[in-house]
Every structure is written in C-alpha cells, then in structure tokens.
Amino acid sequence: MLALLSSGCDRRESGEPQIRPSILLVTFDTLRADHLGAYGYPEPVSPHFDALAERGVLYERAIAASSRTAPSHATIMTSRYVRDHSIRHHNGATRLGDGTTLARILSAQGYATAAFVSNAVLQRRIGLDAGFEVFDDELPDREYNRRVYERHARGTTDRAVGWLYAAKRPFFLWVHYNDPHGPYTPPRAYWRFSGVAPAGIEADGEPLPVLDRQRGWRGIPSYQVLGSLRLARQYRALYAGEIRYLDDGLGRLLEGVEAAAGAEQLVILLTADHGESLGEGGFFFSHGHATTPELCRVPLLVVAPGLDAGRSSALVHHVDILPTLLDLVGVDAPAEAAGLALARPWRAGTPLPDRVVFADIGAEVAAYSEDRFHRARLVGDLGSMPEGSRASYRWKVDGTWSEAPPDPVIAERLETYIERETPENWAPEPGEEDQERLRALGYLEPTGDAPAPDAH
Numbered sequence: 001m002l003a004l005l006s007s008g009c010d011r012r013e014s015g016e017p018q019i020r021p022s023i024l025l026v027t028f029d030t031l032r033a034d035h036l037g038a039y040g041y042p043e044p045v046s047p048h049f050d051a052l053a054e055r056g057v058l059y060e061r062a063i064a065a066s067s068r069t070a071p072s073h074a075t076i077m078t079s080r081y082v083r084d085h086s087i088r089h090h091n092g093a094t095r096l097g098d099g100t101t102l103a104r105i106l107s108a109q110g111y112a113t114a115a116f117v118s119n120a121v122l123q124r125r126i127g128l129d130a131g132f133e134v135f136d137d138e139l140p141d142r143e144y145n146r147r148v149y150e151r152h153a154r155g156t157t158d159r160a161v162g163w164l165y166a167a168k169r170p171f172f173l174w175v176h177y178n179d180p181h182g183p184y185t186p187p188r189a190y191w192r193f194s195g196v197a198p199a200g201i202e203a204d205g206e207p208l209p210v211l212d213r214q215r216g217w218r219g220i221p222s223y224q225v226l227g228s229l230r231l232a233r234q235y236r237a238l239y240a241g242e243i244r245y246l247d248d249g250l251g252r253l254l255e256g257v258e259a260a261a262g263a264e265q266l267v268i269l270l271t272a273d274h275g276e277s278l279g280e281g282g283f284f285f286s287h288g289h290a291t292t293p294e295l296c297r298v299p300l301l302v303v304a305p306g307l308d309a310g311r312s313s314a315l316v317h318h319v320d321i322l323p324t325l326l327d328l329v330g331v332d333a334p335a336e337a338a339g340l341a342l343a344r345p346w347r348a349g350t351p352l353p354d355r356v357v358f359a360d361i362g363a364e365v366a367a368y369s370e371d372r373f374h375r376a377r378l379v380g381d382l383g384s385m386p387e388g389s390r391a392s393y394r395w396k397v398d399g400t401w402s403e404a405p406p407d408p409v410i411a412e413r414l415e416t417y418i419e420r421e422t423p424e425n426w427a428p429e430p431g432e433e434d435q436e437r438l439r440a441l442g443y444l445e446p447t448g449d450a451p452a453p454d455a456h
C-alpha cells in the first residue's frame with residue numbers, strides 16, 4: 001500500500017488519485033506511562049487508550065525529550081533534541097525557528113492541518129503553530145476554586161471533532177490534552193480511584209506539608225494544594241481521576257476521527273510530553289525539575305493500516321515521532337531528523353540499532369540506553385545531586401531505577417551532547433494576562449515579579 005502511495009505510475013493506471021492516510025497525533029500533558037491500563041495500571045483508568053493499544057504497537061521504553069512541556073513538544077514536531085532546536089529547555093520564553101516541522105512538511109504535501117492545544121505554555125507565541133492552518137489555543141476553563149486557565153478534555157475534543165466535520169482529506173490533526181497536569185481536579189464523577197502507589201514508592205501514609213513554592217520537594221507544591229487534602233494517596237487518586245476523564249475525551253475523539261478518515265486510511269500516534277513525580281526521590285506532584293524515569297518515561301502507541309499489533313521493548317524517543325509518521329504515509333523525512341522510522345524494523349522483525357537518547361531540562365541532562373541512564377546536574381542542587389555532579393543508574397521497564405556503576409560509553413555520549421549549542425530564539429515577553437495564566441498553572445513562582453516563565 002505504501003509503495004502504491006509513493007508511485008505516480010500506479011496512480012495513473014488506476015485512474016483515480018490515491019490519497020495518503022490522514023494522521024491523528026495526540027499528546028497528553030503530564031501522563032506517566034505506568035498510569036495507563038495497557039502499561040499495567042491496576043485500576044480501569046484508560047479503557048479507550050487500552051482498546052486502541054490492542055490494535056497498535058505499544059512501546060514500553062519510550063523516553064521524552066524533556067520533563068517540560070514546550071521543549072518536548074518542539075522535539076516531537078521537529079525530530080531534533082532539545083539542544084538542537086531553538087526553544088531549547090525553556091517553557092514559554094523562546095520560539096521555534098523557521099525550520100522544518102511535521103506540520104509544515106504535511107501541509108506542503110497537501111494535508112489539511114489543525115491543532116487544538118489546552119495549556120498556556122503551548123499558545124501560539126512559542127511558534128508551534130507553524131504549518132497549521134487552524135491553531136486553536138483558546139483556554140476558556142478555570143479550575144473551580146482557583147485561577148487556572150486551561151481547556152478541559154471535553155472542550156478540546158468538541159473543538160477538534162467540530163473541525164473534522166468540514167475537514168478535507170488527508171488531514172493532520174494534533175490534539176493536546178492537559179487534564180493530568182496539576183492541580184488534579186477531575187469532575188466529581190471521576191473521584192473513584194484508590195491512589196495506588198507506583199512501583200518503587202515506599203509507604204507514604206504521613207500527611208505532607210504544604211509548600212510555598214511550585215516545586216514539590218518533600219511536600220505539596222503551592223499550585224497543587226487542594227483544600228484540606230494532605231495525603232499522597234489522595235492526590236494520586238485524583239491524578240488517576242483526571243486520566244479517566246481525559247480517556248473519555250480520547251474515546252470521543254477517536255470515534256470522530258475514524259469516522260472522518262475511514263479506519264483504513266488513518267495513522268494514529270499517542271504519547272505524552274513528560275510524566276510526573278508522585279513521590280520518587282522525595283518529589284511530589286511536579287515535573288520539570290529532573291530527567292529521571294518517572295518524569296521522562298512516557299506512553300507511545302502507533303496504530304496504522306497494515307501494522308501488526310504488539311508490544312515493543314525497544315528504546316524509542318520523541319525524536320522518532322516525525323520520521324515514523326512521515327514514513328507511514330509515504331513521505332520522506334528531512335535529513336536533519338534525529339530519529340528513526342519505527343514501523344520499518346517492527347514490520348521486518350529486526351532490532352533497532354543500539355543507541356543512546358537524551359532527556360534535557362537545561363539544568364539537568366540524561367542519556368538513556370535500554371537499561372541504563374547517566375545523569376548530569378549542570379545548574380543548581382537537586383536532592384542528593386549537587387551542581388556539576390554526575391551519576392549513573394540502572395532502570396527497568398516498569399520505570400523504577402537504582403544507582404549503578406557508570407557505563408563509560410553512555411557517560412561519554414552525554415558529555416558530547418552537552419557541548420551542543422543551538423542559540424535560543426527568544427519570544428516576546430508574555431503580557432500581564434499571559435503571566436497570570438502561567439502563574440496559575442505553576443509556571444511562575446507566585447511571588448515572582450520577573451517574567452521567568454520556565455520556572456517550572
């Protein structure tokens with residue numbers, strides 16, 4: 001089928017123009033892989049995701065480019081590592097440059113393109129709207145008890161499905177859901193989970209202190225505090241509830257997209273921009289502060305016509321998303337893409353080449369292999385990691401990790417990566433209203449006057 005699509009001869013012979021498959025890309029904000037049923041979560045938080053996973057390739061070792069929203073999304077859209085794109089590690093202060101993006105490539109191939117995002121960090125000022133005919137970044141919702149601007153799954157799904165009614169084919173639709181991002185306030189009907197602790201978390205039944213800062217080191221960060229709730233288990237239960245709520249939106253989206261594209265003419269890729277600390281290393285309900293597996297191991301699911309379903313334990317990364325999607329619709333990836341087209345080795349039954357992939361928040365960088373990671377703390381102290389230090393770990397497919405002797409090859413690859421420097425492309429400073437929204441989402445310290453939107 002792909003050979004047919006890329007051959008002009010076949011098109012002329014058949015007398016009818018072949019259209020390429022449409023593409024649905026879904027990115028979930030702040031969604032740990034281990035909080036989906038398909039990845040082993042013990043409660044029914046993700047029936048729609050899990051049903052789709054039965055039809056596709058589920059990657060068990062997928063690593064995010066960053067534990068921050070904007071850098072990870074920039075990598076997804078460009079197949080460049082964080083040090084190689086102009087957003088770098090910043091979360092709202094920099095813009096994507098004029099280079100190649102997934103949407104630009106598909107738009108040039110005649111795709112109708114639309115994006116629906118739900119987090120203030122992804123608003124058009126950071127340049128991810130490049131190549132999209134429709135870029136819907138309206139954020140009409142506020143959490144019921146605080147000034148948090150975002151868009152809940154229901155609203156984002158309504159908009160995306162509405163666009164599909166009139167969309168021409170083929171289309172490229174990117175939908176970003178923000179619900180698992182704190183504060184964890186799903187609708188009441190979703191308060192029904194028990195808040196089981198992730199693998200590797202010791203007993204944590206003591207009440208947590210409330211912190212006056214956004215980072216959750218040994219306590220509840222200020223933007224996450226919910227009334228009188230002080231137990232980790234209560235917050236984890238509500239985080240699970242957000243995922244269940246989001247999954248209902250996903251189910252409705254999939255129905256709409258499959259009806260619009262035709263199931264045989266649709267490529268679907270689902271992932272998350274990063275995970276969330278739920279107590280690991282003493283950090284609670286926050287992300288963006290490190291590059292460890294609870295923050296950087298993400299779900300990755302690919303569903304495409306003719307692609308056999310199954311699970312892959314190969315090491316994959318956000319950089320692989322652009323080449324994978326383009327390959328599945330018969331379009332060449334640009335030479336500068338850093339990732340691999342994953343469907344080819346899956347179909348051929350061949351292993352991926354041995355490689356090291358990178359997770360990067362600027363202040364900290366990690367290089368991952370299939371079972372090891374090596375971490376460099378470049379700026380500021382973090383728990384037991386002083387500035388300038390290096391540490392090595394073993395990690396398992398369930399996301400748990402422990403200290404290990406350094407692997408010299410991975411360590412050396414990390415040092416080489418750290419040397420790489422693409423200049424940041426600074427965006428205009430956020431206006432008053434944007435600053436308020438970023439603060440409400442925990443991206444600015446509550447008392448900070450300076451516009452430093454990547455504080456979180």
Ligand SMILES: [Zn+2]
Pocket residue numbers: 029030068069070273274
């Ligand atoms: Zn995010």
